Amino acid sequence: MTEVKRHVEIAGYGVCLPKQTVQFKNQTRYRVVEGEETQLDLAEVAIQRALENANLKIDDIDCLVSASAVGVQPIPCTAALIHERVAKGLAIPAMDINTTCTSFISALSTMSYLIEAGEYHRVLIVSSEVGSLGLNPKQKESFELFSDGAAAFIFQASSQDKGVIASLQHTWSEGAHDTEIRGGLTSYHPKKYSEKTKTDFMFDMKGKKILLLSAHKLPDMFQEFQEKTHLDLADVDYIIPHQASRALSLVMDKLGIVEDQYLNIVTDYGNMVSVSVPFGLAYSLDHGLVKEGDVVYLLGTAAGMTVNMLALKL
Numbered sequence: 001m002t003e004v005k006r007h008v009e010i011a012g013y014g015v016c017l018p019k020q021t022v023q024f025k026n027q028t029r030y031r032v033v034e035g036e037e038t039q040l041d042l043a044e045v046a047i048q049r050a051l052e053n054a055n056l057k058i059d060d061i062d063c064l065v066s067a068s069a070v071g072v073q074p075i076p077c078t079a080a081l082i083h084e085r086v087a088k089g090l091a092i093p094a095m096d097i098n099t100t101c102t103s104f105i106s107a108l109s110t111m112s113y114l115i116e117a118g119e120y121h122r123v124l125i126v127s128s129e130v131g132s133l134g135l136n137p138k139q140k141e142s143f144e145l146f147s148d149g150a151a152a153f154i155f156q157a158s159s160q161d162k163g164v165i166a167s168l169q170h171t172w173s174e175g176a177h178d179t180e181i182r183g184g185l186t187s188y189h190p191k192k193y194s195e196k197t198k199t200d201f202m203f204d205m206k207g208k209k210i211l212l213l214s215a216h217k218l219p220d221m222f223q224e225f226q227e228k229t230h231l232d233l234a235d236v237d238y239i240i241p242h243q244a245s246r247a248l249s250l251v252m253d254k255l256g257i258v259e260d261q262y263l264n265i266v267t268d269y270g271n272m273v274s275v276s277v278p279f280g281l282a283y284s285l286d287h288g289l290v291k292e293g294d295v296v297y298l299l300g301t302a303a304g305m306t307v308n309m310l311a312l313k314l
Contacts, residue, residue, distance in 0.1 A: 002165055002230050002295070004313050006112035009158035011122065012054025015151045015282050016045035024144040027246075029270045031132040032148050039072055042150035043128035044085045050124065050152040058087045061154070062120040067107035067127045069100040069273045069303070070134065074185060082126060099169070100179075101242050101302035103127060103274040105310050108155065108298075109167040115157050126152040127274040134181060136202040145245060146203075147270035151278035165295070165311035166229040170221055175305030178210040179203075211247055214301050215254055222255050225309040231295065233257065236311075238290045240280040242300030243271050263289065276300070290314060 018032045032038070043066070051058060064087060066079035073081070079094035087094075097107040104127045111123045128150035135143045182188045183201035193201055226232070239262040241248060252262055263280050272279055277298050284290045291314065298310045 002235070004161055004163045004165055006116040006164040007158045007160070008112050008115050008155045008163040009160065010314065011154040011156045012050045012052070012056065013151070013153045013278070013282050013285070014046045014049025014051075014053055015149065015279055016042045016049065017149045018042070026267060027144060027270065028268050029132075029144070030147040030149055032130050034133065039068075039128050039130045039150075040081060040085055042130070042148065043082050043126050043152070046128070046150035046152040047082070047086050047124065047126055050154050054154050056122075056154065058092070059090055061087070061092055061122055061124045063111070063114075063123045064092055064094040065107050065111060065123060065125045066094070066096045067098070067103035067125050067274055068096070068129055069098065069103060070129060070131060070181075071096065071098075078128075082128075099302050099306050099308065100304065101244070101273050101276065102169075102300035102306060102308035103302075104151075104278045105167070105298050105300055105308040106169065108312075109164065109169070109308070109310055111155065112164045115155065122154060122156040124152060124154050125278070126150065127278050129273040129275050131203065131273050134201075134203045136199055136204065138199075139203075139205065141207050142203055142205045145271050147272045149272045149275045149279060151275050151282055153278055153281070162313050165231070165313060166225070167308070167310040168221070168225045168228055169306065169308045170217070171304050171306045172213065172217055173304065175210055175213045176303075178206045178213065178305065179303040207245065210301075210305060211245070211251075213305055214251060214307075217305075218251065218301070218307065219254060221307055222309070229311045231311065233261070235295060236261070236297055237294035238262070238284060239297040239299060240277060240284055242302070243269065243276040243280065244301055245271065
């Protein structure tokens, strides 16, 4: 029997999608309307829904983590700004954990160690994105791919056989410039912004290059991950991958994962950046695709190029 190494369980979860949807042929995308909804608005609603789902109050939380690719502003951390919305007046520690699209997996892996060690009993992890605001309309592939949203999960220490079985993260920086936003911070200062340079302040993705790198690196890493978990694919109840692109099925096929074993909601929701994995987990719970006692894999590729894999017993 596979051993759970870090004993945590889901106390509650909540999601929030923008009111507006846009269509690209058969593809549905959720996108905020500027001036009406913000990244902090989405995060706040998702958190409140998670607290209600868990029958908890914010002062029951020992640590608040923002696991998002793009922050609200350079300083302070996004978690502090979310704290201002939901926990102002309280001393709950707040921090950002950012590996772009796989931030939620990185955050869960990291915080599960701290919960297991007794540093925290109950941690709230929230991912929120309004990536649509940074898209370049001239890059059709990315412009038609991304959605906005937020998802929050509360994890707490568990006395049961639940939690993280194993996790693995690798980074191949030869892909560092295949998915990036160059402008806005110290590398390409905002004072350089102009009509001529504005695309440097927008999201830039070389889709084919990152797909090829992923296809080359993922199979060996997935084999390494399975050896670390001591699980065969037959032992895994469901796989929730980052909804990276419409090529998701090609990547899963290369890993030997059959269609009915993983979540694919790219058509209906698109790529929500860091929100994709926690939203996918919430979606799977809500739709009965996974249940208590199941073993699930959370998988994702991210800018960097970083890849995260985590096995979780619900």
